[in-house]
Amino acid sequence: MAEMNGTEKPLPVKTATAYKSPTTHRVMPADTKATTKTENTSYGDNVKSTTTTTEYKSSNMSEAPDYRSNISARPGFSRTSTSSTTSTSYGQPMSGGRVLKIVTEMGSSAVGSGLSPFGQNAASTIRDAREREKKDMADLNDRLANYIEKVRFLEAQNRKLAADLEALRSRWGKDTTSVRQMYEGELSEARKLIDETNKQRGALEDQIKKLQEQLADYRKK
Structure with a gap:
């Protein structure tokens, strides 16, 4: 042996x-x-x-x-x-x-x-890693909850603003229609008066031009 x-x-x-x-x-x-x-x-x-x-x-x-x-x-x-x-x-x-x-x-x-020192260190490392993972997960959950809360609040604000804008548009549309109907006749008469005035102005300009020509001929004589 x-x-x-x-x-x-x-x-x-x-x-x-x-x-x-x-x-x-x-x-x-x-x-x-x-x-x-x-x-x-x-x-x-x-x-x-x-x-x-x-x-x-x-x-x-x-x-x-x-x-x-x-x-x-x-x-x-x-x-x-x-x-x-x-x-x-x-x-x-x-x-x-x-x-x-x-x-x-x-x-x-x-x-x-x-346990041996190596085993104790490994167990401690694993335990610390799991604790960090749990803490990180809790932080992420809190941040996600806050984000969801803000999104819901903003959606509610958007719905409220959209409703207010629609109400203002409907009210302003009715007021505009009534004012337009009220002054539509006056606007038509004013446009006609402007057209007639432009025609009279053109006729007067022609007369002035003729008179200026006659005056120039008279001075030459």
């Missing part, structure tokens, strides 16, 4: 639970070569996993299926691994043959007394 060379910083643990895969015993031929590899994996601060892989090689070994036990922990934020390999030969060295691989994986998990 390989010796683990990795070192890990001890962490405070409240509870721990270890899981171990079942062990399989096989009778190996004399010319079997065994190779063992151990890997340590760390997920976050409180979750660790250990994987041990053993390979058996023999030129006379019959075909056997691979056996693997997979027990994995929940993924974390960091991963460190150390491994060492030892080789033991039974009998003569072999040039080839079947390969039998046995993987033994052990995992352990622990639950601490609280």
Whole structure:
């Protein structure tokens, strides 16, 4: 079995639970070569996993299926691994043959007394973001309510002004009609008088022109 060379910083643990895969015993031929590899994996601060892989090689070994036990922990934020390999030969060295691989994986998990600093910071950031979103949403709702109130007020003012304008137009139209009917006759007589005066003026201008010509002829004599 390989010796683990990795070192890990001890962490405070409240509870721990270890899981171990079942062990399989096989009778190996004399010319079997065994190779063992151990890997340590760390997920976050409180979750660790250990994987041990053993390979058996023999030129006379019959075909056997691979056996693997997979027990994995929940993924974390960091991963460190150390491994060492030892080789033991039974009998003569072999040039080839079947390969039998046995993987033994052990995992352990622990639950601490609280969240890690990273988790606390993330939770605080999410909480602050949600609070800001709620505040922004409340402000937008207030602004929308004020806008709707102003729009309704302006619509009411427009309806009132339109009604007042229509009333003034109707009243002024009636007054204009009565005044027009009252002075229509006088306006017609005044137009006729202006036309006659223009005609008389034209006739007088012709007479004045003739008299000026006669006066000029008299002076020449």
